[in-house]
Amino acid sequence: MIDMSEVFAHGGLLDSALPSYSYRExxxxxxxxxxxxxxxxxxxxxxxxxxxxxxxxxxxxxMAMAGEDRSRRFVIATSTxxxxxxxxxxxxxxxxxxxxxxxxTAVLYGRANYLxxxxxxxxxxxxxxxxxxxxxDEWVSNTETxxxxxxxxxxxARLFPPLASDDKDCPSFRCPFYQECFFYNARRKTEKxxxxxxxxxxxxxxxxxxxxxxxxxxxxxxxPPYQYAVIDEAHxxxxxxxxxxxxxxxxxxxxxxxxxxxxxxRRFGSSSILDFLSTEExxxxxxxxxxxxxxxxxxxxxxxxxxxDEIMSLYRPDEGEVLFTPEFYSRFGERIRxxxxxxxxxxxxxxxxxxxxxxxxxxxxVTYLELLMRYASTLSAFGSTLTSWMRFSDWDGKIPYAVRYxxxxxxxxIAPMNTGPLLxxxxxxxxxxxxxxxxxxxxxxxxxxxxxRSGLMEEKERVLSGIFPSPFEYRKNLMxxxxxxxxAFHKDKGPEYAGYVAxxxxxAINASGGGALVLFTSREMMNAVYARVHxxxxxVMKQDDAALRSSLLSAFCSRRDSSLFALxxxxxxxxxxxxxxxLVIIVKLPFSVPTAPIEAARSMNIEKRGGRVFFEMSLPEAxxxxxxxxxxxxxxxxxxxxxxxxxxxxxxxxxxxxxxNSFPECYIPEDVSTGNIASKIENFLY
Numbered sequence: 258m259i260d261m262s263e264v265f266a267h268g269g270l271l272d273s274a275l276p277s278y279s280y281r282e283x284x285x286x287x288x289x290x291x292x293x294x295x296x297x298x299x300x301x302x303x304x305x306x307x308x309x310x311x312x313x314x315x316x317x318x319x320m321a322m323a324g325e326d327r328s329r330r331f332v333i334a335t336s337t338x339x340x341x342x343x344x345x346x347x348x349x350x351x352x353x354x355x356x357x358x359x360x361x362t363a364v365l366y367g368r369a370n371y372l373x374x375x376x377x378x379x380x381x382x383x384x385x386x387x388x389x390x391x392x393x394d395e396w397v398s399n400t401e402t403x404x405x406x407x408x409x410x411x412x413x414a415r416l417f418p419p420l421a422s423d424d425k426d427c428p429s430f431r432c433p434f435y436q437e438c439f440f441y442n443a444r445r446k447t448e449k450x451x452x453x454x455x456x457x458x459x460x461x462x463x464x465x466x467x468x469x470x471x472x473x474x475x476x477x478x479x480x481p482p483y484q485y486a487v488i489d490e491a492h493x494x495x496x497x498x499x500x501x502x503x504x505x506x507x508x509x510x511x512x513x514x515x516x517x518x519x520x521x522x523r524r525f526g527s528s529s530i531l532d533f534l535s536t537e538e539x540x541x542x543x544x545x546x547x548x549x550x551x552x553x554x555x556x557x558x559x560x561x562x563x564x565x566d567e568i569m570s571l572y573r574p575d576e577g578e579v580l581f582t583p584e585f586y587s588r589f590g591e592r593i594r595x596x597x598x599x600x601x602x603x604x605x606x607x608x609x610x611x612x613x614x615x616x617x618x619x620x621x622x623v624t625y626l627e628l629l630m631r632y633a634s635t636l637s638a639f640g641s642t643l644t645s646w647m648r649f650s651d652w653d654g655k656i657p658y659a660v661r662y663x664x665x666x667x668x669x670x671i672a673p674m675n676t677g678p679l680l681x682x683x684x685x686x687x688x689x690x691x692x693x694x695x696x697x698x699x700x701x702x703x704x705x706x707x708x709x710r711s712g713l714m715e716e717k718e719r720v721l722s723g724i725f726p727s728p729f730e731y732r733k734n735l736m737x738x739x740x741x742x743x744x745a746f747h748k749d750k751g752p753e754y755a756g757y758v759a760x761x762x763x764x765a766i767n768a769s770g771g772g773a774l775v776l777f778t779s780r781e782m783m784n785a786v787y788a789r790v791h792x793x794x795x796x797v798m799k800q801d802d803a804a805l806r807s808s809l810l811s812a813f814c815s816r817r818d819s820s821l822f823a824l825x826x827x828x829x830x831x832x833x834x835x836x837x838x839x840l841v842i843i844v845k846l847p848f849s850v851p852t853a854p855i856e857a858a859r860s861m862n863i864e865k866r867g868g869r870v871f872f873e874m875s876l877p878e879a880x881x882x883x884x885x886x887x888x889x890x891x892x893x894x895x896x897x898x899x900x901x902x903x904x905x906x907x908x909x910x911x912x913x914x915x916x917x918n919s920f921p922e923c924y925i926p927e928d929v930s931t932g933n934i935a936s937k938i939e940n941f942l943y
Contacts, residue, residue, distance in 0.1 A: 259321040259356060261288040271313070274355035283725035287314035290723045291692055295322050295485060298689040299719040302491075302707065304698045306727030306921060307888055311694055312348050315487045320352055322485075323360045323451040330483040332453045334460040336490040337830075338366060338406045345454045363450035365443050365480070367458060372403040373422040374434035379523055380420065392416055403439025425517060425631075431624035448481045457493060460486065461501040464683040474687050484689045491693035492881060495710040498676040499855065504642040507668035508558040511603065511639050515551050517632050530629055534614055534622055543613025550606060557599045566665040568592055580854035581657040586649060593647050600647070603640030607633040646671060653862065658854030672855055674862055680712030697884040699724055701915045706877035727891070727921055734897045735890060735923040736941045742930045743905035746845045755782055758844050759789035761903050761931055765842055766794055768935035769899065769942060771818030772839040776828055776886050778847050786844070787822050800824055813837070829885040832892055839898040839942060841890050846904045846916075847882040848875050880916045887920060899938050
């Protein structure tokens with residue numbers, strides 16, 4: 258196997274292949290740690306600061322080991338499609354050439370990111386030009402991937418969603434377009450690949466599927482068999498695992514699958530799949546019976562929505578998200594048990610379909626029978642979820658809550674209380690080695706917060722760790738301003754705090770000449786501050802519901818002296834190197850109030866076992882988010898800028914030292930006050 262010193266050292270393979278290459282000790286050390294974890298079949302948790310070059314640091318060992326033994330397969334999962342494309346289209350091809358590697362690679366996006374040729378042809382053959390689908394013609398003729406991510410024409414992208422691939426109505430290998438199917442072609446390439454690039458969602462869904470079907474990682478799942486994994490941007494893993502491992506029930510979800518069974522489609526001769534499969538005499542009666550059951554379920558769903566809305570109006574009438582506490586079940590237990598009939602009817606559908614259709618189907622109908630069974634099985638699962646919610650008792654392991662998706666209608670959900678044990682049992686314990694990597698995983702030099710939520714706590718006997726600071730000169734290029742006479746945020750003094758923030762923001766942006774990202778945790782506070790300063794400053798933008806994040810970011814990056822007021826989605830994933838971004842203002846320490854159902858339940862669970870919510874959850878979460886906010890500023894060796902934190906609690910409270918100890922070692926002047934913020938910024942930047 259290639260020695261990592263041959264790759265990263267002065268005069269090594271990267272130095273020879275990349276004119277701008279410079280040796281970074283952290284990158285080499287990270288590559289060595291990844292190599293050790295793979296070789297010893299251990300897991301690793303790695304924090305690598307901005308500029309470390311962490312993608313090359315894990316890709317080089319992956320390529321070396323995959324090339325050494327082609328029986329090994331590696332999966333690399335990241336959080337977004339742009340990052341997948343960066344790895345697959347740029348980083349991996351470059352390293353393959355630099356390392357003279359012949360490993361096979363493949364990329365797999367989520368299924369809805371691929372064009373379904375069957376849907377496309379059905380629309381085309383049905384006169385689809387009338388709805389503009391002809392705009393696809395040139396793209397379909399030239400695309401090799403059929404992936405939405407490869408569309409550059411906004412008009413084509415706008416028309417894509419109705420034609421996306423979907424497993425809910427896919428006849429799989431019996432589809433007439435199976436051989437040219439973009440999704441299955443991408444999936445077939447993964448079977449031949451040594452290295453697969455995908456996203457967190459697919460990797461976690463694969464883990465869930467294997468657990469539910471009792472398949473090992475030596476078997477085919479959503480992904481082909483594999484033994485080694487790298488999870489980049491791993492700070493997202495708890496949130497995404499919570500989503501994947503949750504259950505949901507709503508009249509909207511149920512109705513969607515009832516529609517799949519009853520809607521008329523051309524492929525069924527302008528009838529429904531249920532009617533299409535009921536043409537034979539022996540099943541015609543059962544088909545009518547199931548159709549009657551479906552009509553009955555639709556009636557029950559309307560009653561369910563009405564009854565649940567009445568209950569919610571008594572329990573939490575004005576909240577968009579509601580946690581169901583033991584008090585709720587004590588108060589409304591009898592009423593919600595009235596929903597038992599709906600759960601029973603949904604479970605009956607699966608058995609009725611099986612009894613009526615499964616015996617000796619015509620060969621030409623097998624494809625559609627499997628599809629019908631899939632719909633019926635999903636409806637049965639919805640019935641089981643509803644029953645679990647009605648009879649809920651697992652307060653230590655799961656969280657029952659509701660989300661209102663429109664007036665008078667709710668989606669019931671059951672989320673895992675702790676993702677750590679699930680990730681350990683479904684994922685980490687089954688694989689030889691998993692690498693968790695991100696720029697923000699540690700708090701005060703410790704990975705304990707992340708380890709508890711990622712499954713590493715349960716695997717601690719086989720976990721390696723490393724923190725590799727950024728090679729950038731933070732003490733020279735990043736100034737952190739902490740006004741000693743600043744105001745500490747208090748929830749009961751919002752208007753006064755907004756006034757203080759507005760004046761400080763105005764002074765700071767005026768001094769920097771723009772190029773500012775002002776980060777808020779509250780839309781109300783953002784709007785209040787914006788109203789006070791926008792007419793006093795040039796070129797100030799504000800995030801709102803109407804503007805796409807990508808469009809807003811593009812506008813900000815294209816105008817050197819603009820300023821952007823933004824919310825939580827802009828605390829990370831912003832890449833604006835150079836003078837475009839030279840000032841980051843953090844209005845309030847990003848402590849989340851644990852009122853959202855999942856956070857509230859997890860807080861109560863910590864308190865129940867005698868823990869301290871603030872130190873076990875609130876403080877680590879806020880610290881990691883602050884680190885993300887600081888990370889927006891220094892993105893290259895030439896970048897230079899200022900971070901201004903206006904919330905004085907970082908100085909006046911003891912926990913502020915934990916936060917500051919978690920930051921990169923930057924320049925922190927001692928004599929900062931609200932009166933000299935402007936001069937400090939001007940002197941540092943200019």
